Structure formats: structure tokens, C-alpha cells
Amino acid sequence: MGLRPHVSNGAGLTRDQIEENFADLTPTLDHTQAHVEAARCLYCYDAPCIKACPTAIDIPTFIHQIRSENLKGSAHTILKSNIMGGTCGRACPTEVLCEEACVLNARGEEPVRIGALQRHAVEDLMARGGAHPFARAPLSGKTLAVIGAGPAGLSFAHRAAMLGHDVIVYEAKPKPGGLNEYGLAAYKMANEFAQREIDFLLGIGGIRIEYGIALGRDVTLNELRGRCAAVFIGAGIAATNALGIPGENLSGVYDALHFIEELRQTKDKSLLRVGRNVVVIGGGNTAIDAAIQSKRLGAENVTMVYRRGEPSMTATEWERDLARTNEVVIRTWAMPVGLAGATTVAGVVFEKTAMKSGKLAGTGETFTIAADMVLKAIGQKLNDATFAGLKLERGKLAVDGSFQTSIPGVFAGGDCIVAGEDLTVQAVEDGKRAAIAADRFVRGA
């Protein structure tokens, strides 16, 4: 599988080794591999994999189209349900979505490699170039505003453009893509895939992105609502949670998301600094991504610590296995209670935990893991000041069945809504469905 990183002989990793460590994790299937893998698909009727896909891609049909050497048709089948099918083919946790539902599992076999096949078809289409595969409906004359050029916002923008509207996307950062560009692990999105996919997506026409514009700072919801026929909020959840323990401000303590963001934006990754002993706190995919990438940058010891048992982790089993293959040590049932060090972090003090009468509690027993770098991956939250005036639910934006917020004509989707689940594929689906709802709204239907 080629999942193991280059490990230095004690003198640190060379620039070439680091570059190799961040190359494509699972290279795209070639023609023969795709053909043989596609032949494994049983072409199920009303297939379980379709139901397991948040965007309901007609998987048996696109795989059949690979078999019949109608790759263009295959990509079209994928993209009409999920315009970011390329990223999803690379980064989806297929092991808990389509591939988990594959009926071959029930026959005691490995599931069809749906993600890899999807990637094969979409990347073939993107490599061919040519005209954008979707046409716009007759123009409506309406302009819709989108906040955030992440997967949800861009999916909304693409679908709205297809339905005949013009779209202006406001993005706070200097580049589009959201977590596709700033958050996913580098080896999953190698070769500038996020930007290439967005170039492809924008090929529909009618979408303008304005960078460096943040909601609340540079523009308000009221202004946008006044200027545009409808607004879609796909702002994600940018504020990170704090540990709230002594020593959190020591040098060497970082948010894992910021660490990954810097890593994604640095072309020559050998210029990045990484600790010798890295401790990652958290049990989600961000924690996994931070831990593996630390190791691949050359950290000697990387320990990921989670306060509950492995089954409670949001990181999938596949991700955990990938971490172990990368020599990441996963420790469970321990929570951080303090960070040791004078000005720079020197270690993390953990207290062991256990379930007591149905609740997680410390046992009083502590231990310390030496660390010169600590990465916090304990989740994000909505910056609620930005969304004053919108109804919240459990700390996120409340929306109805058509993704409309408490303000008529203002829609929302992706991680910032209450159902958001840190999944590109779900964000794409939210954006798509919200655009269909917004289309009905602006047409007064």
C-alpha cells in the first residue's frame, strides 16, 4: 500500500524523503486496475451503496460506465450528484459510507474500491479538459450571495449557477476551498488537487469569488440579504476549542488545524518545524491527520491521546490503522490536566480516565508524556458573535428541512449547521440541496 513513511536513520529526514512522504497516499488506478476493480461490482439494483452516500451518487451506474469504457459518462454520473466527487474519491471515509454498505462485505470479501474508482473517473475527465460537463439553465437575472468558499459554499454556488443564477462568493481567506485546501491531510490532496477541482467547478460560469471578505468584519448579513435575492452561509466552524488547563499558552502548543493549515500552504515542507516528541490530543480525523503528518515531517515519537476508548473516536478504523502504520502511538482513557515547561512546553500531564456510573471521570492516577510540541485537536465551534440574529441550536445554526435559517432567504449548510459533521461529502450535499431550495425561494415557487 505504500502507507509507511520514510524514517530517518537518526539524522532527520532529507528534503526528498519529506517530499516523498507527502506524495499521493493512494495513487489513482490505471486503466487496467480500474477495469479489473470495476468488474468486481455486482451492479446491484437499488444498491445499498447509493443509500450510504450522503450525495446519493448512482454508484453501480458509474462503475458500469467504467466497465463499458464510457469514462466521460461515468464522471458525469458522479458529478451530477456531487460536483466535488474528485475530493470525495480521495478523502471520503468510504470505509464507513459506500464501501461499508457494499454487498460484497456480506459475501466475506473486500468491498469494491468505490472511492478509488470514483477518483479514476473524475480525474480522467479533469485531465481531458474541454468544456464543462454541465450547462446553465436560462439566466434568471438574480444574484445569490454565498459566505465561505468551502465545499458547502462552492457546491451551493455551482448548483445555483446551473439553475440559472449568478453567484458572488465571499471568502475570508486568500484562496478558495475551505478545508479541502486548508484542512485535509496533504497526502490526500496531493498535486494541488483542491485548486484544480475548483477551477473545474468554476468552469460552469456565473460564479465570482471575492477574497479577503469576512462576514461581520467586512460585510454584514443584512447588507448581503439586502443586495442579493438569497444568501447561503457555508462558513464552517473556525473557532477552536481550548483545553482550559494550566500551561496552554506555553510555546510549542498549537491548534492542530493551524498546524495542518500551515503545512498545506507550505510548498517545501522540509522548511517546516516539527517537534521531536509530539503529543496530539484528540480522537477525530484532525488528530489523526496531525499525528501522521508530524511523523511524516520527521518527528521521532508521536503519541495521540484520547480520553475515551477507541470505539468512541470519530476517527475511523481505517484512519487509526493508517496512523499505526505510520508509527503513531495511540493511547486511550487519559485526559490532559496540565502542560509542563517553563516557557516552552516540555511535557503533558495526563490523568487516567474511566467510566463511572455512565460518566467519564478521572481516576486520580497521572502520568506525563515528554513533548516539545503539543497539537490540540479537540474540536471547533461556531463563532456565534458573527451570526448574531440567527437562531442557534446546540451552538450551531438552526435550519429547517430546506436548509433555511431563521431568516427567510438565508440558507446554511456544511459544518456550521446543527447537523454538520465535518465531512466534505455532507457539505457538498447540503450546498446542493440548499441551492435547489434557494432556487425555489427566489422564483417564489
Add this chain to the structure above:
Amino acid sequence: MADLHCNIGGVESPNPFWLASAPPTDKYINVKRAFDAGWGGAVWKTLGNDPPVVNATSRYGVHRDQARGIVGINNIELISDRPLDQNLREIEQLRREYPDRVIIGSLMAPIEEAAWKGLAAKILNTGVQGLELNLGCPHGMCERGMGSAVGQVPEMVEQTTRWVKEVAGKIPVFTKLTPNITDIVVPAEAARKGGADGVALINTVNSIVSVDLDSMAPRPTVDGKGTHGGYCGTAVKPIALNMVQAIARDPETAPLAISAIGGITTWRDAAEFIALGAQGVQVCTAAMLYGFRIVDDMIAGLSNFMEERQYRSIADFRGRAIRNTVDWNDLNLNFDLKAFIHQDRCIECGRCHIACEDGAHQAIRIGQGANGHRTFTVINDECVGCNLCLHVCPVEDCIEMKPVANGLPPVSWPHHPLNPLRTGGT
């Protein structure tokens, strides 16, 4: 180890596995390697009178299944393109070195008595145990009035067989038949009238295996153009099985020995041909795709099969399936089957449902089971027992065809109450 020794049309062979006349039997080195691997015999690549033919390049096209496996090859190669004398010397040498193995000389000539008889005599001088008349090659040679151009005219089949048999005397003669005709029994009968000891069938089937949609030419392509070729491999096995049973069942042709050819890849294929009346089998495509080593499993597999069924010799089960191979009019129309789906084995792919819904009798219903599982059940009143669901089901033993105990006596169409021309009785 069961005794695989057999007699094929008067030729004694250590086992029923011969290589068919084709590229694998073109030269000394191939046939030597085949004998070392364990093949019982080889039918030498067809010999013609000098000067040798000239072959074209490329020569093969393939028909693939979805997983890129090859189910059939088509070829446009002609008969041996090496000088006759060289071939004859090599046959002689192999007969000396492998006296227990069989070499059959395959020959083809224009429709002239002297040409056939002269060529047959030369080949007989090498010590071959039999001759095989190539009256089947469906490409190239037929354009020169040979191969299938002869095999498609029963009078010529009889005539050429007679000429060769007159020279061969006691040496067995096999007439190789082309499947590119309407009724295989007719040329088989002609061969018998001409004095053949046996028939070898089938030769390759007329085919164009695919069209290159870039160059807009059939494959294989020779400098931008293609021609129809001869199709072989597992895809033609069903055609060959049917033709073998037709000859084995017809009283006029039943006395002929049958050396069966057509997509034989495993011992099981061979056993099926033998069960339908063949004395032995010939293999080409499988050896071309995998090499001569496949004979190992053919020998071991057939031997295991025979031991398990307690057949002491090939003759013990030869033709055993013929008694159960009947005309449609002899089938019992009161026999009834219903599909039954074992829910514990079902993987919920839905293939049986959609096949039955769109392609058959709308007899499989989708239901909702526990925990979001789908259930598939047969509606007995709609099921006609056609087997389609059984065949599309990807799980072995998930769908079972259960006989219905309807208590009705057997009745065939000639006696069926709904037959307006019924002959009475049952």
C-alpha cells in the same frame, strides 16, 4: 489414479488429452514440450503440399469478459508455413523419441485425388498413428477452395475422406468438421460414407471478434484491414457440445468415433464431452493461453472424478449423458420448479429482483426486513421456474430451485391436452 488409457477411433492413447492441430503443434520443440508435460497425443499443425503458405501479421483477436479474462480467440492464421519435409522429419523424430504418445497427421489439399493421396502417403511414412482431414479451416484456405469450402459440401467430404482412407488402409482416419454449416450430422454422415473411422469437431467458428473503433477495422488488423477469422476458446464450448451430441445420438453417425474439440480448458469440460459421446478430446486455446502445464490438472481432475464415481475407465462413463439428451418434444411438461431464496445467504444485491422484474415474470418481491435490511422473496404463483434468478445470483447456493410435488403424471407436448395435434395417451 484412475486408468485414463483410451482408444480413440482405433488409436491407443495413454490419456484422452490431445493437442489440436494448431500453433502449439507446429514444431518439434512444441510437441516435445507437450509430451514432456504429459499430453497423450498431438495432432500436428495441418500440412499442405509445398510450396508452404505465407501467413499474415497480426493473427489473433480476443473476446474478453468484464474482468479482462479471455473467453475466446479468433485467428486468421493458415496451415503450416514451413516446408513439408522439415515437418515430416520432425514428426518421425518425435515418433521415435515418444513411442507411447500419439501423433496424428493433419492434412489439407486441393480437391484433386493425387494431391490428397500423395500428401497422405508422405505423412503416413513418418509413422503417425492416424490422419486427420482438415475440412474446417474457415478463413483464408477456404478462399482457395480448401478447408471449410470442402467441409461445407457433403459430397466433397465423402470424396476426400475416401481418397485418404484408400491410402491409409488400417491406419485410422478422422475427418475434421466445420461448425459453419446448418446441420452437423450431414457432413458427419458423408465422412462415414467415405470410410472415416472418426470425426474431429468442431473446427473454429466464423467470426469477427471485435471492431477497432479508432481505425474502424476488424481485429486482428493487418495493415489497416481485417478479415473474418476462426473463433475458439471457452465461448465456443456450448456450440461444440451440441454438435457432438447430435452426431452421437444419430443412428447413422453414432458408430463414428468422436475426437471432441471446442473450448476445452479443464478436466470438467473434457468429462462433459465424453459424457456426450466423445472418445477423446483435443485442446488448443487453453494451451495457447496458459501453456502445456494445464494438462496436469486435466489428468488429475479427470482421474479424481472417475475414482469418486467409481468409473474404472473412460469407456465406463462415455456417452452416459446421451440417454438424458432428448428432443424438446420428449420433455415432461408437468414437471414444475419454484425458486426459493435462502434469506440467511442473501447479500441483498437485488440482482434476482431486477432480472425477474424486467427480464422474466415479476415473481420476486422486495420487502423490508429488520434493521433496514432488504428481503427478496419469490411469489410462487408467478414463478415459472426458469432459473434466471439462480443464474444471476452472485452467491452460490443462495437460490434453490425446488421441485413442486404436484402429483401429476409426466406428459410431453405430443400428448399434452392443450396440443391441438395431440396424438393421444401420455
